[in-house]
Amino acid sequence: MTSKSPARSCDDMDEAALSYAEVKALAAGNPLIKEKMDLDVQLTRLKTLKAAHDSQRYELENKIAIGFPAEIRKCKEQIENATVDASTVKEHSVVDADGKDVFCIQLEKKVYYEKEPAGKALLGLLGLALNSEKPVPIGYFKGMELQIQHLPFGNEYHARLVGSGTYSTQLGADVLGNLTRLSNLANGIEPSIEKTRNMQIQLEQQLASAEEEVKRPFPQATELTEKSKRLAVLEGLLNMNDKDIVTDTEPEQQCQTDNRQHGQEER
Structure with missing residues (x-):
């Protein structure tokens, strides 16, 4: 129901319904009916596997065309x-x-060289962002513009260092703790380059693997084709057309007629 490939699947054991011709063949001990029923189960399983394979292929094609390239570009930026x-x-x-x-x-x-008054001043400026939907610039730190932003959901305040990129950290009520977070945010920019580069390499490897995987055909394609052809042959042999369906009222009517004729002869 979610349109995603299921991790597990099962077959409905009551799904197959026998026609009159099939019941007649089964009662007569026809081995073809058993073969047909076995093929129905096998084909249902194969079609489920093929649907999962196609769904995975479509998902890979989407990632190859859109997902992976977008993420790789983001890493490069x-x-x-x-x-x-x-x-x-x-x-x-x-x-x-x-x-x-x-x-x-x-x-x-104002420029601050001591942490405690700077921390208190920073806390005093948080109110500027309370009623603002956008980040509010309040100064500079390490050569980058310092902004504060209020997030109503959770009632959180975040500090943002904005340069060529944007880097964010959550602020608290601790005077010196907020300045430590700002320092860690600025000093963590350079180490993040290597992490992002490793992520880019992984994405490129995943893209290459996806391009190879999407080329692989359904492994049981030949088996599915052969069993489908065999099932079609069996259905023809078992006379599953509507013209082969007869009612069971004629034998009963014929029996009643014979009984009436027999009674008249005895009189």
């Missing part, structure tokens, strides 16, 4: 954007003598 943004973050990052990152953030028109 993400890699290009992340490469530019990672360079931007690196250019706007300063480290001290100990190799630690020097904190700096601009919120509206």
Whole structure:
């Protein structure tokens, strides 16, 4: 009912109904009727397998034409954007003598070098996004535009770093925790490039596998054809046409006629 290929299937044992000619052949011990019934079951199974095979082939064709190319293009765009943004973050990052990152953030028109007042200011600006359907720009961090967005579903606030690409993280109520999340978001852009590149390679491999798989014919195609032809022959031999169906009233009527004639002779 979902139009998807079922993982399991079963045959309806009561699906086949015997015609008068088939019942007559079965009562006469005709072996052809048993062969026909066996073929009906086998053909039902083969047709179910073929339907599943065709459904899978159509799905693969759709992925080959649309799905995989779109995902591969998306990966390429993400890699290009992340490469530019990672360079931007690196250019706007300063480290001290100990190799630690020097904190700096601009919120509206004010630049903060200390985390606690910057964290409090960030929390104070979240209300700007409460009644806005679009992300609200509030400053800059690591050379990228900083936006905040309110998601009514779940009542969540998200911070977005926007450059060539867009990167998002959820904000909480912790003053210093939000700044840590922003730092992790910016510093995680460069490592994400390798992950996206690996994903692109996997998608390209899946595309190649799908192109090979879609070329494979139905494995039991020959068996299905042969059994279908044999079933057609059996149906002809068993006289399954409507003209072969007779009623069972004639023998009874003939018997009643004979009885009346017999009674008149005795008189």
